[in-house]
Amino acid sequence: MKTKTIKSSLIMLSILFLGLTFQSCKKSTSPDEPEIITESTFGIGGFLLNPSSTYVLQNGSLSTGEASFIGNGANVTSVEPGFLAFIAKNGNYYSYKSSQNTLTKFSYVNQTMQNVKSIPFVLANGYRYGHYWVDDNTLLIYSLGGDYKILNVESMSVTKEGNFNLPAKAGLTFAMVGFVHVKDNKIHVGYYYGDDNYPAAVKAGKTNWATGTAYFAVYDYPSVSNPVYSEDTRSTVPGNDRNGVLKTFVYNDDLYILTAPFEMVGQNWDRPHGIYRIKKGTSVVDPTYFLNLSAQLNGDPILGGGYAGNGKLLVRRIRMDLAPTWNSYGFANTQEFHIVDMATGSITKLNVPLAKSQPTAPNILADNGKIYFPVNTKDIDGNFYLYNYDSATGAVNKGIKINDIDGVNGLYKIK
Amino acid sequence: MDKICQHLRQAYNAIFFFFLLISFDANAQTQQISIANKPAGLKEIFSQVEKQTEFTFIYTRTKGTINQTINLSKSNYTITELFHELEMRSGISIRMSGNHVIVKEQASGILKGLVKNERGEAVPFATLVVAGRMVQTDEKGNFLVVTLPEGHHILTVSYMGYATQNKAFELKANQTAFQEIILLPDNKALNEVIVKGKTEAQKFQERGYHANMLDASKFNNSTRDLNQLLNATSGIRIREQGGLGSNFNFSLNGLSGKAVRFFIDGIPMENYGVGMAFNNIPVNLASKLEVYKGVVPVELGADALGGAVNMVTGKGTGNYIDASYSVGSFNTHRGALSSQYRNDSTGFIMKLSGFYNYSDNNYMMYSNPKYDASILLPDGAGGFEERNVKRFHDRYRSAMVQGELGYVNKSWADVFMVGFLYNNHYKQYQTGATQDVVYGKIDRRGDYMMPSLRYKKSNLLLNGLDASAFLSYGIDNYAVTDTSKSTFWWDGSPSSINNNHGEFAANIPTTITHFRNAFLLSRLNLAYQVNDLNSITLNYNFSNANRKSNEELSAKSYAEAGQSKSVLGMAWKNVAFNGRLNTTAFAKLFHFNLSIAETIDARNPMAAQHKNYNDFGYGLASRYALSEHIGIRASYEHAYRLPEQVEVLGDGVNIIANLNIRPESSHNLNLGLDVSATHEQHYYRFDLSAFYRNATDFIYSIPSGSFSSQYLNEGKVRILGGEAEAQYKFSDLIELTLNASYQRSEQTQEYIYGTQTRYATYGNMIPNQPWLFGNLYFSLGKNDWLGKDTRIQFDWSTQYLHSFFLTWEAWGSAQSRNVIPSQLLHNAGITYSLKQKKYNISFESRNLGDVLAYDNFRQQKPGRSFNLKFRYFIH
Numbered sequence A: 001m002k003t004k005t006i007k008s009s010l011i012m013l014s015i016l017f018l019g020l021t022f023q024s025c026k027k028s029t030s031p032d033e034p035e036i037i038t039e040s041t042f043g044i045g046g047f048l049l050n051p052s053s054t055y056v057l058q059n060g061s062l063s064t065g066e067a068s069f070i071g072n073g074a075n076v077t078s079v080e081p082g083f084l085a086f087i088a089k090n091g092n093y094y095s096y097k098s099s100q101n102t103l104t105k106f107s108y109v110n111q112t113m114q115n116v117k118s119i120p121f122v123l124a125n126g127y128r129y130g131h132y133w134v135d136d137n138t139l140l141i142y143s144l145g146g147d148y149k150i151l152n153v154e155s156m157s158v159t160k161e162g163n164f165n166l167p168a169k170a171g172l173t174f175a176m177v178g179f180v181h182v183k184d185n186k187i188h189v190g191y192y193y194g195d196d197n198y199p200a201a202v203k204a205g206k207t208n209w210a211t212g213t214a215y216f217a218v219y220d221y222p223s224v225s226n227p228v229y230s231e232d233t234r235s236t237v238p239g240n241d242r243n244g245v246l247k248t249f250v251y252n253d254d255l256y257i258l259t260a261p262f263e264m265v266g267q268n269w270d271r272p273h274g275i276y277r278i279k280k281g282t283s284v285v286d287p288t289y290f291l292n293l294s295a296q297l298n299g300d301p302i303l304g305g306g307y308a309g310n311g312k313l314l315v316r317r318i319r320m321d322l323a324p325t326w327n328s329y330g331f332a333n334t335q336e337f338h339i340v341d342m343a344t345g346s347i348t349k350l351n352v353p354l355a356k357s358q359p360t361a362p363n364i365l366a367d368n369g370k371i372y373f374p375v376n377t378k379d380i381d382g383n384f385y386l387y388n389y390d391s392a393t394g395a396v397n398k399g400i401k402i403n404d405i406d407g408v409n410g411l412y413k414i415k
Numbered sequence B: 001m002d003k004i005c006q007h008l009r010q011a012y013n014a015i016f017f018f019f020l021l022i023s024f025d026a027n028a029q030t031q032q033i034s035i036a037n038k039p040a041g042l043k044e045i046f047s048q049v050e051k052q053t054e055f056t057f058i059y060t061r062t063k064g065t066i067n068q069t070i071n072l073s074k075s076n077y078t079i080t081e082l083f084h085e086l087e088m089r090s091g092i093s094i095r096m097s098g099n100h101v102i103v104k105e106q107a108s109g110i111l112k113g114l115v116k117n118e119r120g121e122a123v124p125f126a127t128l129v130v131a132g133r134m135v136q137t138d139e140k141g142n143f144l145v146v147t148l149p150e151g152h153h154i155l156t157v158s159y160m161g162y163a164t165q166n167k168a169f170e171l172k173a174n175q176t177a178f179q180e181i182i183l184l185p186d187n188k189a190l191n192e193v194i195v196k197g198k199t200e201a202q203k204f205q206e207r208g209y210h211a212n213m214l215d216a217s218k219f220n221n222s223t224r225d226l227n228q229l230l231n232a233t234s235g236i237r238i239r240e241q242g243g244l245g246s247n248f249n250f251s252l253n254g255l256s257g258k259a260v261r262f263f264i265d266g267i268p269m270e271n272y273g274v275g276m277a278f279n280n281i282p283v284n285l286a287s288k289l290e291v292y293k294g295v296v297p298v299e300l301g302a303d304a305l306g307g308a309v310n311m312v313t314g315k316g317t318g319n320y321i322d323a324s325y326s327v328g329s330f331n332t333h334r335g336a337l338s339s340q341y342r343n344d345s346t347g348f349i350m351k352l353s354g355f356y357n358y359s360d361n362n363y364m365m366y367s368n369p370k371y372d373a374s375i376l377l378p379d380g381a382g383g384f385e386e387r388n389v390k391r392f393h394d395r396y397r398s399a400m401v402q403g404e405l406g407y408v409n410k411s412w413a414d415v416f417m418v419g420f421l422y423n424n425h426y427k428q429y430q431t432g433a434t435q436d437v438v439y440g441k442i443d444r445r446g447d448y449m450m451p452s453l454r455y456k457k458s459n460l461l462l463n464g465l466d467a468s469a470f471l472s473y474g475i476d477n478y479a480v481t482d483t484s485k486s487t488f489w490w491d492g493s494p495s496s497i498n499n500n501h502g503e504f505a506a507n508i509p510t511t512i513t514h515f516r517n518a519f520l521l522s523r524l525n526l527a528y529q530v531n532d533l534n535s536i537t538l539n540y541n542f543s544n545a546n547r548k549s550n551e552e553l554s555a556k557s558y559a560e561a562g563q564s565k566s567v568l569g570m571a572w573k574n575v576a577f578n579g580r581l582n583t584t585a586f587a588k589l590f591h592f593n594l595s596i597a598e599t600i601d602a603r604n605p606m607a608a609q610h611k612n613y614n615d616f617g618y619g620l621a622s623r624y625a626l627s628e629h630i631g632i633r634a635s636y637e638h639a640y641r642l643p644e645q646v647e648v649l650g651d652g653v654n655i656i657a658n659l660n661i662r663p664e665s666s667h668n669l670n671l672g673l674d675v676s677a678t679h680e681q682h683y684y685r686f687d688l689s690a691f692y693r694n695a696t697d698f699i700y701s702i703p704s705g706s707f708s709s710q711y712l713n714e715g716k717v718r719i720l721g722g723e724a725e726a727q728y729k730f731s732d733l734i735e736l737t738l739n740a741s742y743q744r745s746e747q748t749q750e751y752i753y754g755t756q757t758r759y760a761t762y763g764n765m766i767p768n769q770p771w772l773f774g775n776l777y778f779s780l781g782k783n784d785w786l787g788k789d790t791r792i793q794f795d796w797s798t799q800y801l802h803s804f805f806l807t808w809e810a811w812g813s814a815q816s817r818n819v820i821p822s823q824l825l826h827n828a829g830i831t832y833s834l835k836q837k838k839y840n841i842s843f844e845s846r847n848l849g850d851v852l853a854y855d856n857f858r859q860q861k862p863g864r865s866f867n868l869k870f871r872y873f874i875h
Helices: A002-023 A326-331 B002-022 B042-052 B079-090 B201-207 B226-230 B645-649
Strands: A042-048 A053-059 A066-068 A087-089 A092-097 A102-109 A112-120 A129-135 A138-143 A147-152 A157-163 A176-183 A186-192 A214-220 A225-232 A248-251 A254-258 A274-278 A302-307 A312-318 A335-341 A346-349 A365-367 A370-375 A384-390 A395-403 A407-413 B032-034 B056-060 B076-078 B092-097 B100-105 B108-116 B127-130 B133-136 B142-149 B151-158 B165-171 B176-182 B211-215 B236-240 B248-252 B260-264 B286-293 B307-313 B320-328 B332-342 B348-359 B376-378 B384-386 B396-410 B413-428 B443-457 B465-482 B494-496 B511-529 B534-551 B556-576 B581-596 B609-625 B630-641 B664-679 B682-696 B699-703 B709-713 B717-730 B734-747 B772-783 B791-801 B823-834 B839-846 B854-856 B865-874
Touching: A042 A395, A053 A407, A087 A138, A092 A129, A112 B384, A129 A176, A138 A176, A176 A248, A176 A254, A214 A274, A302 A365, A302 A370, A312 A370, A326 B699, A335 A384, A365 A407, A370 A407, B032 B042, B042 B056, B042 B079, B042 B100, B076 B079, B079 B092, B108 B151, B108 B165, B127 B142, B133 B142, B151 B176, B165 B176, B201 B211, B201 B581, B201 B609, B201 B630, B226 B236, B226 B248, B226 B286, B236 B854, B248 B260, B248 B307, B348 B413, B396 B443, B413 B465, B556 B645, B581 B645, B609 B645, B645 B709
Parallel strands: A066 A395, B056 B100, B108 B176, B260 B307
Antiparallel strands: A042 A053, A042 A407, A087 A092, A092 A102, A102 A112, A129 A138, A138 A147, A147 A157, A176 A186, A186 A214, A214 A225, A248 A254, A254 A274, A302 A312, A312 A335, A335 A346, A365 A370, A370 A384, A384 A395, B032 B076, B092 B100, B108 B142, B127 B133, B127 B151, B151 B165, B211 B286, B236 B248, B286 B307, B320 B332, B320 B865, B332 B348, B348 B396, B376 B384, B396 B413, B413 B443, B443 B465, B465 B511, B511 B534, B534 B556, B556 B581, B581 B609, B609 B630, B630 B664, B664 B682, B682 B717, B699 B709, B717 B734, B734 B772, B772 B791, B791 B823, B823 B839, B839 B865
16 A cells, blocks of 8 residues: 555655656757858848857859848857857958967858867967958958967968067057058058056046057068058057958058047057058058148047048948947947048048947958948847948948847858 | 754653643632542542542433543642543543532543655654643654544644754544644744744745745755755755855846845855855755745845745754765865754853865866857867867865854843854866857956854744844955966867966956955844734844955955845734635835045046935735645736846946936745645645746847947746646655746847837747746655664756757758757756664765756866765764
8 A cells, every 4th residue: 555655656656756857858950051142142230239259151142132130040149259250251261269269260151150160379479459351261360469370261271470570658458450461462460559558637537557659660571570660649559459340451552541539449549540550561650640630520430441442441430429328339220420531531421310329349341342331229129220332332321121139240251 | 863862852841741730720729639549530539629628510411431440640639630630631622610510521532643854754752732732742643632623723842952843733522633743843932033933844834825845854865065956946946056165147037136135044045145145055064945936025125136045954953963075076075074062051052063075177068060069179180170078277166164163041141152263265167158158267266254253033022023133244365366377178188378468358357356255144023923813024124335455466456345235124914714815925125325436546436426226015915724734826926136236337447427327126926826735645745836927127238439338227037837747755755846847938028228229029938948847756765674773765856957048049041040949857866864864875876877068158068977985873
């Protein structure tokens, strides 16, 4: 009798437990859809907040149609390098994670980011870094601290590495690299210094960190030797410290360099945002040229943009009058887009709504004379559009509609 | 020591008898009667009374009972005493009417039964009182009361070290009633000075809280720590990052982090410094663990948004020593001591307890690409190779000793104790937030000391007013060292050298940061029993914390900051409908005062600041007994977590003040049903509950400037869930417990802070949260099998955790989602005890199946381990 009671009780309890366990088991779906072959392929990097997660969705066009991240795209949360700052080229994505000393090459297969190869990749002070494509197969990645590696991306092997050995300055931080550009057998490096002692505030709550001088070094390439140094105090922070955010471009064979003393990058409130030039055939910054963009934009900073290729430059302006807090930079409608005509130095505002997105995100893409940029101003359904500017016609168009995401932080040309 | 205990029991019984006797009617006839010829027949006794007094006896319906023989306990009686004793022992009723004494037979029945303890063992020599009669259980715990008058009775059972139990029953004429009583340990006298004597185990559930009481003594031969015990409880999920001493996240019904408060004997754990946590306290120091889910009684005076866990120490009021030592895998050594000496004649009491933990935590890390958790090492040719490696920088050591001296049961105090606690810890860090980030040199070390004072007095100034007070002052010193100029691969070889920064991050220079925190805590608890049905509790808790820190290498000092908290709680407890309805209504008043000194030489200079908070929380807990076996419970609290100093005022360096921060708050609601039954030696229990949490204004840190961050109120969450637990016990042979928990947390914050931008995920289930888990516990034990006074016991436990996603479930392709895989972990142990559990030896294996388990994405937990434990327990 007792055994029977025990037995039946045991069975009952087990059934209860198993019932509770299996009730919630779900069938996982695995839509194995083939990739659609298109002439061009673009990657759209979207993010969600709290907890943050990131996705890359590939699409044949950024100009038409719509895309939803619900059930679509590769979840890249655990592989992306931060701010979705992938380096993309010829069908592959590259992610440098400095905290793990690893560089990984991925390919996008079946809506997943598949690891092609990882290699050990150590750059001193690599928590901020940038890259430059020397050619389609040669990638240069440099760290804020001036370490660099030149890589054959086909074999994922390092062909040259070193440090720019930029001069140290007493009482200041190490030299911080803002851009690297290889041109005409020269490698151009822009840098700046920070002051950890924080000079007296410019005004309440606004303390300078980057010193008021922009520095340039031009070396022979590929030997990375014989540096020629120059400096200029009309602006500071040549380039910027965010991978994939526009730093330099070539117009009429001259090298042009955007500066970013903006609070989120170098933090110098005294210096304007603008464009320097290093003329072809010279190794020093052009003392006769500085295009002061802030002066034409009510003193506002610019960060990020795209160069269309025919003297038309798109820049992102942050309306400081609409940005009372740090959070405003990313999540309030504070951004305008302007076209700089390099021939005249004039600025034209594009007729698009005030936008929001992380100003430090590499989400402005120039391709084939067009410049694509997200206007993350959500409509009533919470959706928004990628716009594009056509440098040939000067027209600005509403492009692909993006659904179900908090914002777009990355745009990539895959092929 | 056994002898001491026996004497104690006898003394206790004598005191009990004495009070029983003097409680009888003092106004009765005081005439002395002398009865000769013991034992004597009833009629003979009455005849002797008639001779010595003026009483005349009238016999009616006495049948044969008048002829029974009674062996009286003494020779000389007053009339009242004599008649009372005769009534108790003969089953007749004796009533005086003038000079007449009417004697008649009572309609009666028989009461018999069994008294057991919480482990199902028989309790010999327990004292039972029913209808004014007193009996004791025999050696097997059985008792028998014959000729008990018919009708409703209350059976009172008491035994030293256990909570007195009252049980109502009805006896019908000429029938036998069977009662089984299970006694539960009573730890209130010495350790629960904060709580009025209402927290006895059997009353715990009746209070109506959504709460669990875990009997830690059941696991005293195991090598578990408190977290592992709690992790097998419904509604609790502890996510550990690694082995012994590792960081953990404790979630209670879906709320975690600072939302859950921890206590030791009612003292908030934050007053014990960083070196003591539930993941390093061995189970032997605890007698039980109280888990309050969502609704927290005022006695634990704290701002607990999601609930609280209270560890109760001490193993009864008597003398005892519980000493144990275990050695196991990963070079793990753990020792624990819990002891108490008490001199009954002087009231002197001394307690000594402590623990020692050491582990290399050098368990194997397996490369697991399936779950995106590969371990990669340079292959020497510019690429990586996958390898399994041992952890190389994860040593952990902690030790604690606590002594208390004082007096109990004096006229001026029930308990008065002075104590001192010291602990010391050393911890190495092996990984960052995931195992991808490897640390090779970072560590933390520190020590903590705390003198304390405890006082308790019942019936202070007026009858029914119990007071208890506690005062402590703790100083916590610790340092976090990150001085390595190298970073490391998983095999311990350097990945970079000669850096200008430490290992924490490439933008943080090398640091040795010293922290010195001082905590003052005082608490007062007053409980007043208004009458049998109503009582009022008042709890006042004041704490003050001062924090100082400086960075040794850069010689930077952070601004000194302080915070004081007062929590005033008041509760009214009511019993209604003949004890069927138990209700506690309570209110809590919070007053926080935060301050920070002036900051000059820093990025965010500011003047000295302070800020006050006053908030008011309230709630209700209630249980209604539908029958002796079934009860329904409901509880609610509007709970708060008040902001901490750093969240409001910043640190003057990297964290910017935000004076507009609001407290986190939540509406917590629980509903429950419990069913229990005892049939002969079978015990069944089933508990089902549902909960709802609606929490808002979560305090988050977000960047605010390139080098700074700021706390903001952002985040709302709604959690719905349910739990079920079933238990079956057969005597002390078998125990089987099963539980399952389900919870669904929904993101209910609509807009991104300070903007009109709507979250795309609004209304979705929050990812990276376990949502379905369950536990099984099975034990099989046999006494006296391998010899007299021995016990052999086999324990088995299984934990199941259903897989969950790292990121938002609906987003991205299904095949690219990161999954934290399901876990099915088994633990097994066998214990052999000798000499009535005086000597115990256990062999235990945790994670028997050597399963690769992850509580967090890319944070592998230890594999299979073995432990051998010796324990000496005398009481």
